[in-house]
Amino acid sequence: MTNNHVPNPIESVKELPEKNRFITTVLKPDWSILTDNPIIIKQTRVRLKRSSMISWMMIVGVLASASIWMEYQFKTKRYDRSAGYMLGAMIFMMLIIGATQLALMINTTRSSGMIDFHRLSPQSPRSLLFGFMIGGPIREYAIVLFAIPFLVMACILYGTPLLGLIQILLAILMLTLVMHGMTIVSAMLAKNTNPNAAKGATWGIFAAMGMLGPIFSGTLAIDRLAGDPPMVYFFGVKANALMVFSGVAGIAVVFFMIAGVRRFQDDIRPSLTKRQAIMAMSLSILVGWGFMFHVNYFNNSYIYLAELIVIGIWAVLSFLLIATASPERVAYIGGLRRSLRLGLRRPSPFQDRALNRWVLLIFAGIVTIGIAGLYSIRNEENHKTLPLPGASTATAVLMVIEFGLAMQYYRLRIGKLAGGALALFLFVAWFMPFMLGMALSLVSNMPNENEGLGYVIMSISPVFGVPLGAGVVSITAPITECRLAALIPTLAAVFIFNQMITNLQRRIDRRIMPEHREPDADPFAWLDNSTPSELVARRIKSQP
Amino acid sequence: MIQVSDLRVDYDDFCAVRELSINIGAGEVCGLIGPNGAGKTSTMRAIVGLLEPTYGTIRIAGIDAREHPEAAQLALGFMPDFAPVYEDLKCWEFLDIFAAAYKIPKSIRKQRVEQELERVSLTEKRNVPAGALSRGMRQRLTLAKTLLPDPKVLLLDEPASGLDPNARIELKQIIRSLASEGRTVLISSHILSEMSEFCTSVAIMERGRMIVQGSIAEVQAKYNTGTELQIRLLDRAEELRDWLLQREGVRSAEFDESADHLFVKLIGKEEAMMANLLADMCRADFQIISFAPRREGLEELFLKVGAKEVS
Incomplete structure (x- = not known):
């Protein structure tokens, strides 16, 4: 051997x-x-x-x-x-x-x-x-x-x-x-x-x-x-x-x-590459538009409800696709090690082992275009019905980013237990406000003085904040407050998770990089016992 | 035939195989040994393509196994430690579906299946459901499946684990015959005494690293600091022990009553020294029945190498 x-x-x-x-x-x-x-x-x-x-x-x-x-x-x-x-x-x-x-x-x-x-x-x-x-x-x-x-x-x-x-x-x-x-x-x-x-x-x-x-x-x-x-x-x-x-x-x-x-x-x-996930999302937008033409054709006054359902389907689909584009901790570290061996700092953004942030940005763009497209499909008649306001559109898009960043953070931070941690986070951030708000709305006798506050608390959860802010659930809800209540926590969560991922990335880098650092080359290695002509000959030989 | 270089395998934060390089030539039977958790199975699974390494190059019969996995898999046979079978298929059916998987032409498929059943002595069981076979027979059936594409390279991961002595002897005979056919075999096992009977080279792993690799003689030469002699006498064993201990070049001498042997450790490995010692003993009228340098088995070698490297 x-x-x-x-x-x-x-x-x-x-x-x-x-x-x-x-x-x-x-x-x-x-x-x-x-x-x-x-x-x-x-x-x-x-x-x-x-x-x-x-x-x-x-x-x-x-x-x-x-x-x-x-x-x-x-x-x-x-x-x-x-x-x-x-x-x-x-x-x-x-x-x-x-x-x-x-x-x-x-x-x-x-x-x-x-x-x-x-x-x-x-x-x-x-x-x-x-x-x-x-x-x-x-x-x-x-x-x-x-x-x-x-x-x-x-x-x-x-x-x-x-x-x-x-x-x-x-x-x-x-x-x-x-x-x-x-x-x-x-x-x-x-x-x-x-x-x-x-x-x-x-x-x-x-x-x-x-x-x-x-x-x-x-x-x-x-x-x-x-x-x-x-x-x-x-x-x-x-x-x-x-x-x-x-x-x-x-x-x-x-x-x-x-x-x-x-x-x-x-x-x-992962089930799909990042590019394939983007392609799947884009096609789902096209299909959604195609069906909205059908809803719009009948001048249905409830078109906004159909739009909300389509947006909801896009959101769920984007959650599933984001999961395929978010590498696990072990995959990310493996990708980092490979890149370092190639002399690169990180894997390219579209590799399976790269973090999902660039893909999230593209997803956000696709969903924004999708929602904008929905409104442009409306005909004259239907423009008179409720439009989804900008704040609610932004919340819907940010909700996708928040989910993606949270998933990436937990996968990077705790590896195999990420699913449970993400579920807990979503329960606290997306479900508990709804429960609290609902309880507050129902607990008082009619006329309910706390009903408005209940709706605002419910809106802290973006899942309910988007339709409430759009005014399609209850006409008694304070629309502006609901919109803000949905938008601000979602925006804050996006910033916080993004920063936490950056910090975690630095920590992982610090742990991985020393292993791959080559020992410093001897700066005077060329000054061995060779004669000047041998040194010149060696240099010529080493030229590609 | 098997060229692995710079292989690294990570599981989450744990590095199972660390920058491992190994080169096994054609026709070699290499024993991959190491304690539990040394990274043997991970190495094997990465070589066959069941585990994606973090990085590293793997060539099987000159084919880059990661670039051209399908071509490499035709040259490769792998048998895991616990061999699964389709329990609801008969033995010949089990082999037949893998013959299809290995793209063996339909015209010769039946013949190949019968051939392999015969090789592993399962011809009589051809119509028995695989689920009804004993563990040893299942191992043999899986080996037959592994041999279907006539692979040049065989990787056997703990092939004898859980087998009874008879099944082990049968398996050993099969592996020996495979080696005699000129196949390259990489075999991992804990039963080192058995491996030493057919391994021509050895690769010792510890904590994901390759500690030593080479032919058994090379590794022995590298780690032996002296020679051990095994002497058997008609009588006066204890007298000889005292006589030996007074001589130069003898490190220790111990009489093992149960084995009825005197074990002598010499400083150095010169054969001339051993010849002189034998001549002197004869001159001193010790009645010697046997006098032989003791060859270290893989077990002792592994313990010695492992202990040395870890310390």
Whole structure:
């Protein structure tokens, strides 16, 4: 064994390459990931055993045939009901059971350590993603595929338009992919890889289904959309709502797939790069604008409420995306060490291991543009209704920054416990004022003298301060005070967290840097025993 | 075949591997040894690409493992200490899906699976669910999976942990046969006495640092300050002990009654000195049954090197 390999400091700090970039990840046609995918082969052998599939097919066949035949016998006016039943069952099977199976499979593979064996093979993360996405709920897909001929038969018998049916099936498929994509990313992010956790989630979903019963029963009538598809004015253009929904879901699926590929590559990598997070946020702004054109088209006097809902969705989405752009303490320190070896002070702002401050700034810009865009979409009629004032807009934007800085600070300061600390901070800063204000408003008898003060205290929480300051919740609230109560603490929190991050960064720098400081070179090293001609020759040789 | 330079692995504030460099040539069987927490597993996981190092260069068979992970993984086989299996698959099915993962053509897949099952003596168990196998058999099945792509480099992390003596002997035989096929093997284990039987070189780690690396003879030569002799006599063992202690060049002499051996430590390593000593003993009419320089095992070497470096 020899040890003559001289380490090259530049070579040793290279960033791990992205195995699968955006286009190649999702669109590169490599059919072997479908035809010869080890995960799909495994799942086919385990979950599509002939014995169990025959039983399933018999159950599906008998139920579907009975449904069609009964409708035909009763000759009710609503002949299309059997197609509705089948579509409802398909949605339940693919969305709920399929997602549960997927989560269960990922948790089992992660907790057993098998995922590492797959990562060690030349199987690409893209192949792993497709393997789990198709293989996880493969039995559910098989059952649904088996039921489709019965569905088509029902539609032909009762005159449901087939084109409409295809549009509904496409929308259901896209919704399924969104749900499954979300399941994959959350299962790959989960710290708890115990398969029982997925089973627990199943019971949770069943409980939720009980509460969402009316919504679920609504899916039984989904087939009626085939004959009379709803239309939306997306960006003012009249279009089939199912197709618009499929398109928007498709965008979401692409981002979930990118995140899934990154997580299958390794467990440390954030789900999205900072650039991808910015792109996702920008696209969500575009989609939000598109739907606001539809709301605006009907001159709805409650447009401001729709605007607030859209802003709320943007805020929640930005919180999720900021989480992917905020490195953990260990990642930041690792990035710092790499940069120092390269002779840089810090990683570049868009690297995974860089702090999230620049990204937050860009997010703030995007959200500001988004909100400004919402107002410009309003037509003459709707301009007369309540606008979201500048102070509330600023608070909404600052709220995003506050969340991002708080998350970054806690991740940098306490590492693994950051989630709990952030939740505690948000409870104190965003929820407690609401509770206090609410209590103050309700505790006195009517007429309530403290009602105004209650609203102001409630507004200290920006989540409630924004709508209260906009005057859309209560006309009795003192608007100006509410706006200030929302704006000032949020602004203060932004400054405080920013300063705390800077101080923490300095402390980490002081700890890390001495380790990497090279020993000072001997300034007189060149004055050895060499003759002047040797020194000149050496210098010439050292020139590049 | 394995070139690691300047490797650093951090977990939060804890540095598991610190600027580690190691170079293992083709056909070597290198034992990676160190106490618990020395950084052996982290080093192995970083080499195979399961752990992203803070920095460092890793080359497997000349391929940059971080630049071209898929190509490097084809040349690499890794078996972790606790080998997981898909419990609901039969043994051949388990190997078959990994044959697909390693992109072995379908036409020869079945043949490769049977070949590897035979190598690890699991042919009879080919139709048994992997979940029903004993721990030793699971280890062998995982080894068969590791050998599917016919890797030039094998990394085995505590392969014998938790195995019974029979399973250990079987595993040892398999590893020995792999080494004889000219594969480069990096193996970490706590059972140093067994490792010394097939390791050609050794790398000793302590607190994330590489303390020493080289062939066993090189490391022994570096850390041996003297030679130890093992002498067995027909009788007069205690008399010989006193006789030896009066001689120049003898540091110590002790008679171990239970082993029926006299252990003598010499100052220096010259073979001529040992030959002279033997001749003098014969001249002094001591009836010698055996006289041999005692070769230090990995265990003693590890204790010696570790203690020296830590102190």
